[in-house]
Amino acid sequence: RKDLLDIQSLTDEELDFILTNAVPFKNLFKRSVKKVPTLRGRTVLTLFYEPSTRTRSSFEVAASRLSADVVNFSVSTSSVVKGESVLDTISTLEAMRTDYVVVRHSNSGIPNLIAKNTTASVINAGDGFHAHPTQALLDVFTLKEVFGGDVRGARIAFIGDIQHSRVARSTNLLCRRMGMHTAMLAPSSLIPRDLPQDIAVFGSWAELYAWKPDVIYLLRVQMERQNVPFFPSLGEYHRQFGMTDDRLARVRDAGVWVMHPGPVNRGVELTDNVMTYERCLIDQQVENGIAVRMSVLYWLKPGSATEEAVV
Numbered sequence: 220r221k222d223l224l225d226i227q228s229l230t231d232e233e234l235d236f237i238l239t240n241a242v243p244f245k246n247l248f249k250r251s252v253k254k255v256p257t258l259r260g261r262t263v264l265t266l267f268y269e270p271s272t273r274t275r276s277s278f279e280v281a282a283s284r285l286s287a288d289v290v291n292f293s294v295s296t297s298s299v300v301k302g303e304s305v306l307d308t309i310s311t312l313e314a315m316r317t318d319y320v321v322v323r324h325s326n327s328g329i330p331n332l333i334a335k336n337t338t339a340s341v342i343n344a345g346d347g348f349h350a351h352p353t354q355a356l357l358d359v360f361t362l363k364e365v366f367g368g369d370v371r372g373a374r375i376a377f378i379g380d381i382q383h384s385r386v387a388r389s390t391n392l393l394c395r396r397m398g399m400h401t402a403m404l405a406p407s408s409l410i411p412r413d414l415p416q417d418i419a420v421f422g423s424w425a426e427l428y429a430w431k432p433d434v435i436y437l438l439r440v441q442m443e444r445q446n447v448p449f450f451p452s453l454g455e456y457h458r459q460f461g462m463t464d465d466r467l468a469r470v471r472d473a474g475v476w477v478m479h480p481g482p483v484n485r486g487v488e489l490t491d492n493v494m495t496y497e498r499c500l501i502d503q504q505v506e507n508g509i510a511v512r513m514s515v516l517y518w519l520k521p522g523s524a525t526e527e528a529v530v
């Protein structure tokens with residue numbers, strides 16, 4: 220396999236390989252091992268046409284812990300601002316013999332286009348509304364930790380801006396593939412028309428409580444992607460769909476886990492108290508992002524084989 224572009228393309232064996240090998244990578248940090256030589260001599264280029272804190276930095280930390288050289292391509296200070304196309308940028312970088320390109324772009328499909336035009340391994344770090352496969356992998360890795368390794372039968376509800384969320388698309392897909400039950404709660408204007416037929420869609424928290432979720436996945440309201448005034452205001456969204464302190468109390472009583480991909484909009488998707496809720500998994504998701512991305516880089520290493528030792 221050369222690239223990681225979406226969840227659909229992964230075989231069950233590949234999925235299992237990535238999730239299984241993330242465990243020893245995570246355990247290394249617990250033993251305070253800072254670096255392993257797995258990718259010594261390889262170069263990882265991060266190419267982000269959209270802002271990122273978690274994905275970009277965790278790929279950079281992951282690559283550096285695998286002893287790869289990391290080149291951070293800064294789009295805002297590159298010739299892209301002079302009008303250079305994505306493909307011209309890639310052919311320039313190709314000449315530098317990069318082994319991996321980690322790319323984020325606001326247009327769906329750009330990572331696929333790049334992958335067809337480079338010999339480097341391309342990893343989709345989020346493209347438009349389409350996909351965010353490493354987020355889905357780290358989310359499911361986190362859920363497996365919480366549910367003792369087997370997530371089958373667990374119930375997860377995604378709340379919020381589903382229409383514009385590549386996280387909802389990829390994580391929902393992977394959760395269903397792992398045997399979880401999934402549901403959505405959102406204003407009708409933020410529910411995509413292409414949802415699977417058998418997915419439960421709710422319009423209120425009351426309906427959601429009745430469904431008895433084990434996990435609530437709050438999605439970021441993506442202000443940068445709204446082309447109409449947002450529902451009808453952020454305050455109204457918070458009142459109707461956000462995790463308020465009252466809803467948090469009910470969620471706590473039921474022992475429900477809470478996830479969010481970050482960055483959070485405090486006072487919109489959630490209140491401050493959610494961040495310190497004992498079953499809030501946000502920090503664990505970020506921590507696991509490094510181990511899972513190490514595992515992805517290792518999986519895509521040219522010549523790597525499933526029987527090769529991780530360390």
Ligand code: CP
Pocket residue numbers: 270271272273274275345354480481482
């Ligand atoms: N979850 C996520 O993609 O966060 P960033 O936008 O900070 O990378």
